[in-house]
Amino acid sequence: MTAYAVIMAGGSGTRFWPLSRAARPKQLTAILGPSTMLAATVARLQPLFPPERILVVTTATLAEATRRELPMLGAEQVLAEPLGRDTAPCVALAALHLAARDPAASLVMLPADHVISPVDGFQRTLRAALAWAARGQLVTVGIRPTHPATGYGYLQLAEPLPDEHGCQAWRVARFVEKPDRARAEQYLASGVYRWNAGIFAWSLPTLLAALARHCPEIVETLRPAVAAGEAALAVAYERLPRISIDYALMERAEGIIAVDAAFAWDDVGSWDALYEHLPADSAGCRTRGRALAIDSRDCLLIAAADAPDLVAVRCQGLSVVATRDAVLVIPRGEAQAVKDAVEVLRRQGRGDLL
Amino acid sequence: MTAYAVIMAGGSGTRFWPLSRAARPKQLTAILGPSTMLAATVARLQPLFPPERILVVTTATLAEATRRELPMLGAEQVLAEPLGRDTAPCVALAALHLAARDPAASLVMLPADHVISPVDGFQRTLRAALAWAARGQLVTVGIRPTHPATGYGYLQLAEPLPDEHGCQAWRVARFVEKPDRARAEQYLASGVYRWNAGIFAWSLPTLLAALARHCPEIVETLRPAVAAGEAALAVAYERLPRISIDYALMERAEGIIAVDAAFAWDDVGSWDALYEHLPADSAGCRTRGRALAIDSRDCLLIAAADAPDLVAVRCQGLSVVATRDAVLVIPRGEAQAVKDAVEVLRRQGRGDLL
Known part of the structure; x- marks a missing residue:
């Protein structure tokens, strides 16, 4: 059975402003390392999914x-959604496209903007997920929690299943929305919860049957539009709900299988999260680009290639991000407020900076 | 008697890096307002000293x-000193030049990079100083202290003299070096101390006689060199001591007169000092150029005309200064450490930024 990788690359967040922009969101930005997160995602799939068996869905x-x-x-x-409608329409669109080409195929679906290593553990996990998918299961990848995160959905595990490719598998008891801190600590301590990383595997027949059962309006709206072409697709998308594949399908379906990830994972959702991925100097400062920390502690200094040089003197716990046309200064731990800056600039008509 | 203004414009400090540079020090930078501090100094002298009666000494x-x-x-x-040798050689050079042109003239000597207002009070003070200078006195301008500053020299006043142009004059008991905090508080409380702002007035005959008496090596070295031209001047400067006019002359001479300044004065010696001169928003943030303070308090944000936009979110008590090629972030109150940044950049061979 042929397997495809479908990369969801339609994100348009503002959490990495000013490095990411509306026209160049996180997945198209080199947040970490020399290449964009999207290019790194494609590279991480090699040679398991050669380029001809990769599909990218974006807006x-x-x-x-x-x-x-x-x-x-x-x-x-590269499939273009006329509008962003969260991940359920994205999955359905990709499934309908692939079904027209190879109706018995399987697919793994994954986001374009996560940090994952090592590559061999990642590919082994995808092989395990595809093995379960080939048996007609709805499969998700579970990440063993390393801290009581409140920003992720969780999977509650039920009984264990035989492992595949060295990856333990489980029946999933239920999907859990983002918990509060106390509940997240319980989940972490229990050992039977996993983070839901948004990485899935299905065979096309299983996926399309499940979509038809749990969110029929999406498949029924999209199927004729995909056949009819771009204009019909635009009309169809206007009528689609904004809904995630977790909510539309995985939380509703019975008998989900979770495969334990054999890799470390981070969705790197903010400047604060990025700090953790960069090497620190002896005072805890982490820099990218031409940036200099002098008598400073625990700072994140990011200078884009065409930005001014950054120099922080006697600073503590600051994030500073410089590009050619904008510089952001924000205390570490406050990175969720970057969106406030973007909103103020939008209201001031500074779309040129967004 | 004709009066000239001599502006000392040879400063090469680094305290306003990255806005000021080696090739464009503070006096050639628009730190405050639309024009450079030097141009503002010339403007502030009008019409009392028309351009043809202004001399500028620089390196x-x-x-x-x-x-x-x-x-x-x-x-x-514009007289060029081959080397910077502090203010005593600068004064002697200007005096010898003017003496060749108008030996009976008077002059006021003043720095190029101070903030002074109002202009009418400033000019009235210079008129008073020149009136005393015309009587053959060595005259300095005293600034009434507004706080116990430890960064300035002080003048201790003796008996009062008749006022001129509404400016009280005093005999000076002595010049005092920069005091410690306790002494500065005593000086402030006593009412008989003034800040030494580096603004002086003399007639040329008085000045040259006093220089010949108190620092003859400077005048004797310079006099033939000024007559002989540029190459001779370069040789002469190599032999001159680095010494201020305060130390070489004013602290040694008897019978100095101080005139009370009828203006507010600040030498604006750092980013921290500049903060005091800009209007604050409701949260105490002060900005120049395209700079935006969001949920921030007591910050100084300076964006040069060709700099990226500055955006500070949830910051407190920071100074951020952006230019086209460098961005400085430093806590307010730490501005004296800007020189550390400059020194590190110099050691790293980043003369392009200095």
Whole structure:
């Protein structure tokens, strides 16, 4: 059975402003390392999913930039959603496209903007997930929690299943929404909860049958539009609900299988999260680009290639991010407030900076 | 008697890095307001000293930039010192030049980079100082202390003299070096101390006689060199001591007169000092250029015309200064450490930023 990787690359968040922009969101930005997160995601799939078996779904406004970023993919391998409608329509669109080409295939679905290592553990996990998918299961990848995170959904595990490729599998008792701190600590201590990382595997027949059962309006709206072309798709998307694949399908379906991830994972959701991924100097300062921390402690200093040099003197616990046209200064731990800055700039008509 | 203004414009400090640079020090930078501090100093002298009666002394490396900045002055009105040797050689050089042209003239000597207002009080004070100078006195301007500053020299006053142009004059008991905090508080409370602002007035015959008496090596070295031209001046400067006019002359001479300043004065010696001169928003943030303070308190945000936009979110008590090629972040109250940053950059071979 052939397997495809479908990369969800439609994100348009503002949490990495000013490095990421509306026209160049996180997945198209080199937040970490030398390449964009999207290119790193494609590279991480090699050789398990050669380029011809990768599909990328993004929004129409980002399609051209996404195709430029992935020259190893044919233009038709980057699907453009007319509108962002969260992940359920994205999954359905990809499934309908693949079904027209290879109706018995399997697929793994994964986000474009996560940090994952090591690659061999990642690929082994995907092999395990595909093995379960090939047996007609709805499969998700579970990340063993390392701290009582309140920003992720969780999977509650039920009985263990035989492992595949060295990855323990479990029946999933239920999907759990983002918990409060006390509950997150219980989950962490119990050992039977996993983070829901948004990485899934299904065979196409299983996926399409499950979509038809649990969210029929999405498949019924999209199926004729995919056949009819771009204009019909735009009309169809206007009518679709904004809903995640977790909520539309995985939380509703019975008998989900979770495969334990054989890799470390982070969705790197903010400047504060990025700090953890960079090497520190002896005073806990972490820099990228031409940035200099003098008598400073625990600072994150990021200078884009075309930005001014950054110099922090006697600073403590600050994040500073410089680009050619904007500089952000914000205390570490406050990174969720970056969106406030973006909102103020929007209201002031400074779309040129967004 | 004709009076000239001599502006000392040879400063090369680094305290306003990254806005000021080696090739564009504080006096050639628009730290406050739309024009450079040097141009503002020339403007503040009008109409009391029309351009043809102004002399500017700077170092050879800054002479061209200084002449460009002051197109209303003839090129010969900008004197270039081959080397910076503090203010005593600077005063002697200006005095010898003026004596060759108008030996009976008087002069006021003043720095190029101070903030002074109002202009009418300033000019009235200079008139008073020149009136005393015309009677053959060595005259300094005293600033009534507003706080127990430890960064300035002080004048201790003796008996009062008749006022001139509404400015009280005093005999000076002595010049005092920068005091410690306890002594500065005593000086402030006593009412008989003034800050020494480095603004002086003399007639040329009085000044040259006093220089010949108190620091003859300077005048004797310079007099033949001024007559002989540029190469001789370079040789002479190599042999001159680095010494201030306060130390070489004013602290040694008897019978100094101090005139009370009828203006507010600040030498604006750092980013911290600049903060006091800018209008504050409701949260105490002060900005210049395209800079935005969001949920921030007591910050100084300075963006040069060609700098990226500055955005500070939830920051407190920070100074941030952005230019096209460098961004400085430093807590307020730490501005004296800017020199550390400059020194590190110098050691790293980043002269391009200095």
